[in-house]
Amino acid sequence: MTSYVPIADQSHVMHDPHTFITKYVWSQDHKVIAIQYGGTAIFVGLIALVLSAMMRLQLGYPDTFSFIDPANYIQFVTMHGMIMVIYLLTALFLGGFGNYLIPLQLGARDMVFPYLNMLSYWFYLLSVLILLASFFVTGGPTGAGWTLYPPQAILRGTPGTDGPGIILMLVSLLVFIMAFTMGGLNYVTTVLQARTHGMTLMRMPLSVWGIFVATILALFAFPALFVSALMMLLDKLLGTSFFMPALASLGQVSEHTGGSPILFQHLFWFFGHPEVYIVALPAFGLVSDVLSTHARKNIFGYRMMVWAIVAIGGLSFIVWAHHMYVSGMNPYFGFFFAFTTLIIAIPTAIKVYNWVLTLWHGNIRMTVPMLFAMGFIFTFIHGGLTGIFLGNVTVDLPLSDTYFVVAHFHMVMGVSPVMVLFAAIYHWYPKITGKMFNVTLGKIHFWATFLGTYAIYLPMHYLGFLGVPRRYFALGSTDFIPDSAMALNANITQAAIFVGVMQLLFIYNIISSLRNGAPAGGNPWESVSLEWQTPDTPPRHGNWGDKLPVVYRWAYEYGVPGVKDDFVPQNVPPEEVVMEPGAGKYVDRSEGHYS
Amino acid sequence: MNPFRLLTEKPWLSTPQTVGGMTVEVSQASLVPPQKVALRVFLGVVGVLFGLFFTAYFIRMGLADWRPMPEPQQLWFNTLLLFLGSITLQWTSHVVRRGETGLVKIGLLLGAIFTFGFVFGQVSVWQQMTAEGYYLSSNPANSFFYVLTGLHALHILGGLWVWTRASVRVMAGAKPEVVRLSVGLCATYWHFLLLVWLAVFALISYT
Ligand code: HEM
Ligand SMILES: [Cu+2]
Numbered sequence: 001m002t003s004y005v006p007i008a009d010q011s012h013v014m015h016d017p018h019t020f021i022t023k024y025v026w027s028q029d030h031k032v033i034a035i036q037y038g039g040t041a042i043f044v045g046l047i048a049l050v051l052s053a054m055m056r057l058q059l060g061y062p063d064t065f066s067f068i069d070p071a072n073y074i075q076f077v078t079m080h081g082m083i084m085v086i087y088l089l090t091a092l093f094l095g096g097f098g099n100y101l102i103p104l105q106l107g108a109r110d111m112v113f114p115y116l117n118m119l120s121y122w123f124y125l126l127s128v129l130i131l132l133a134s135f136f137v138t139g140g141p142t143g144a145g146w147t148l149y150p151p152q153a154i155l156r157g158t159p160g161t162d163g164p165g166i167i168l169m170l171v172s173l174l175v176f177i178m179a180f181t182m183g184g185l186n187y188v189t190t191v192l193q194a195r196t197h198g199m200t201l202m203r204m205p206l207s208v209w210g211i212f213v214a215t216i217l218a219l220f221a222f223p224a225l226f227v228s229a230l231m232m233l234l235d236k237l238l239g240t241s242f243f244m245p246a247l248a249s250l251g252q253v254s255e256h257t258g259g260s261p262i263l264f265q266h267l268f269w270f271f272g273h274p275e276v277y278i279v280a281l282p283a284f285g286l287v288s289d290v291l292s293t294h295a296r297k298n299i300f301g302y303r304m305m306v307w308a309i310v311a312i313g314g315l316s317f318i319v320w321a322h323h324m325y326v327s328g329m330n331p332y333f334g335f336f337f338a339f340t341t342l343i344i345a346i347p348t349a350i351k352v353y354n355w356v357l358t359l360w361h362g363n364i365r366m367t368v369p370m371l372f373a374m375g376f377i378f379t380f381i382h383g384g385l386t387g388i389f390l391g392n393v394t395v396d397l398p399l400s401d402t403y404f405v406v407a408h409f410h411m412v413m414g415v416s417p418v419m420v421l422f423a424a425i426y427h428w429y430p431k432i433t434g435k436m437f438n439v440t441l442g443k444i445h446f447w448a449t450f451l452g453t454y455a456i457y458l459p460m461h462y463l464g465f466l467g468v469p470r471r472y473f474a475l476g477s478t479d480f481i482p483d484s485a486m487a488l489n490a491n492i493t494q495a496a497i498f499v500g501v502m503q504l505l506f507i508y509n510i511i512s513s514l515r516n517g518a519p520a521g522g523n524p525w526e527s528v529s530l531e532w533q534t535p536d537t538p539p540r541h542g543n544w545g546d547k548l549p550v551v552y553r554w555a556y557e558y559g560v561p562g563v564k565d566d567f568v569p570q571n572v573p574p575e576e577v578v579m580e581p582g583a584g585k586y587v588d589r590s591e592g593h594y595s
Numbered sequence: 596m597n598p599f600r601l602l603t604e605k606p607w608l609s610t611p612q613t614v615g616g617m618t619v620e621v622s623q624a625s626l627v628p629p630q631k632v633a634l635r636v637f638l639g640v641v642g643v644l645f646g647l648f649f650t651a652y653f654i655r656m657g658l659a660d661w662r663p664m665p666e667p668q669q670l671w672f673n674t675l676l677l678f679l680g681s682i683t684l685q686w687t688s689h690v691v692r693r694g695e696t697g698l699v700k701i702g703l704l705l706g707a708i709f710t711f712g713f714v715f716g717q718v719s720v721w722q723q724m725t726a727e728g729y730y731l732s733s734n735p736a737n738s739f740f741y742v743l744t745g746l747h748a749l750h751i752l753g754g755l756w757v758w759t760r761a762s763v764r765v766m767a768g769a770k771p772e773v774v775r776l777s778v779g780l781c782a783t784y785w786h787f788l789l790l791v792w793l794a795v796f797a798l799i800s801y802t
Contacts, residue, residue, distance in 0.1 A: 006626070007626070007629055112629040112633075113629070113633065181637075181640060185636055185637055186633075188633075188636050189629045189632045189633045189636070190629075192632055193627070193629050194629070219636065219639070219640050220639070220643050223640060223643045223644040223647055224643075224647055226644060227644065227647045227648055227651065230742070231651070231742070234731070234738065234742065238731050238732055239731075239732040240731060240732045240735070241660070241732070241735055242651070242655065242735070242738060246660075255732075257660040257735070258658050258659050258660035259655070259658075259735070260654065260655065260658055263651060263654050263655065266654075267647065267651065270647075
């Protein structure tokens, strides 16, 4: 096996682009593409946030806002859910952080296929534009719910079926999947082939591991969405009956014959469940690096963490039907999926223990990224526990389609990944921009978001126990929903508006710090991984100057006894490590200490 | 690469090697061209895509309104064309390695003729079918037939794009080694699409 790494050291990226257009618009530089992905994703995320505020206004104060009618409400629900899951989280973790971190953390000059990478972003932008166009067409966007279940998704009566709303949604998804596939091939190949000298797979930072495995999941899960979206499009446009059963709708017998809506559900969730981990695994990886850096301690059980990521990735393909317990499936089938769902809790729990043990006896620095990372541990444990409830068939049946489910998935795949996103953005902001953000604003942003989201979602569990159904425009008067629940709804809305407004602090902070922030220096957090060791900050085109870095150890050499700086970057040769007087020779703790 | 070996790897125990005067441990990033790795992953993705369609096909087949569909005899002929296309490209990737420019040109040309023949053959099958009144939405077996053959043809056309770039270069006088990689990739892709086609064909015949 040769160890020479010409693929990481591609010479063509050494030609600096000169014009503004090639530098910032049609750029093939992974860092610029990352920022384009990130900016677009945050922009649509804000739209989804505004939609959630509208829904909350309606739920908290029914009969007050004349501009929200039942059709609008379900359209908001649908667009909010879809944007948050696909166009914000997937795009920001993989397109944004994947693009930024993979080459930098592996010591490469760029992705292996820069042109394809650029194409990936423009396809993503196209998919976003198609999606947003549906707000402006007759009939508005689709109101099918983010799960797009047929037959109602394409039957008259559902918003977005008289106009092109549902068609735009499906086409946008197809384009998004193509965009992702281009990017994904790049990420996987880069990780496998463009690592620098000494960067073995088992020395990669967990961020890269998380993004890498999530990309593989996405590459193999998105085809299921592609297949279902394509067949649904044909059912709608050309009258096929893949999913559409024979039925009479609004007094008319439809042209469809005996298709199977359940088939759609299987295909959708064969994508849908891995999608949860497509979002979660990068979050796991990024948060591990943030926790370890700011606790000044190596990540606990590095190899166990890698195995857990791989195991979770594999298992995530055989649990999908836990979303379909109420679809009338064979009880043995349900038993099987409950079983696999509970199995997946084991590697997940291992990860949580390891994060906590990383903090244990650490020399914790309460920086803004650290606050968000610790917030993540809370919200993730919380959402994970309610997941164990819902994973069991008998518990899920009464809770299905109630606010308990809404609370669960927001904790586990809404709030938790968003916590990590904030942690990661604050953590890497100094490297990306060269400036330090405003710490006070960051801390206010953290506490408002962390406490605020609890104020939103904790009461929702209780509403779920009462039986309040999800996706309802208004509850009307029923015996099982007491007035106190109505009051609670108003409080939730106040908290939601508060949290939403506080996000402006974040936007303000990252924009104004570009100009006013103090210069951050190359390695403000005293990190060991490669991206902090670049010759320039922000890294220039080609990342490493004339010579690629050489890696001597893992990415977690913090708090090393006897070493002067308490950390040893990955690319410092053992003989150059500066020791405290009288501390003796530096011993690479990698040797045996972290098996 | 054995995934299990990778996950149990202990880089801190391996013996360091000398690279350009520096002592470092191996990174194991191999020198296989990245295009090859990317193609393999992509074939995996396409394989899953068609695999899911096949699963959907089987499930849909079990439902009450499924009616079998006639199998046009011409599909056998089309299969033969694609098979020849695949063989020709394999042969071309062989002569590219020997550096025989003239043969490479012939190989690329023949490969394209067979492949276009296949695509036109498919189109003419669609025309026959519609002429006989078997439209996309006439019955579920037909729907699958059109979707599967259509998607498959699209993938072939995508491959022809790489083929075109390689051919343009060769015709413009480039040395064979310049296109060695692309021709090799085309050959792999064609074999894969031939396999997919055989699976699709088997499925269609099995209504
Ligand atoms: C402050 C932030 C947020 C608020 C206030 C909020 C609020 C809501 C509300 C009110 C609903 C509709 C409930 C119903 O009527 O059934 C909803 C649905 C949903 N939300 Fe959020 N949300 C927020 C953030 C997020 C995030 C970050 C995600 C990312 C995963 C997310 C994903 C979803 C999904 C998937 C649905 C289901 C849509 C459907 O039923 O089709 N939300 N959210
Ligand atoms: Cu799931």
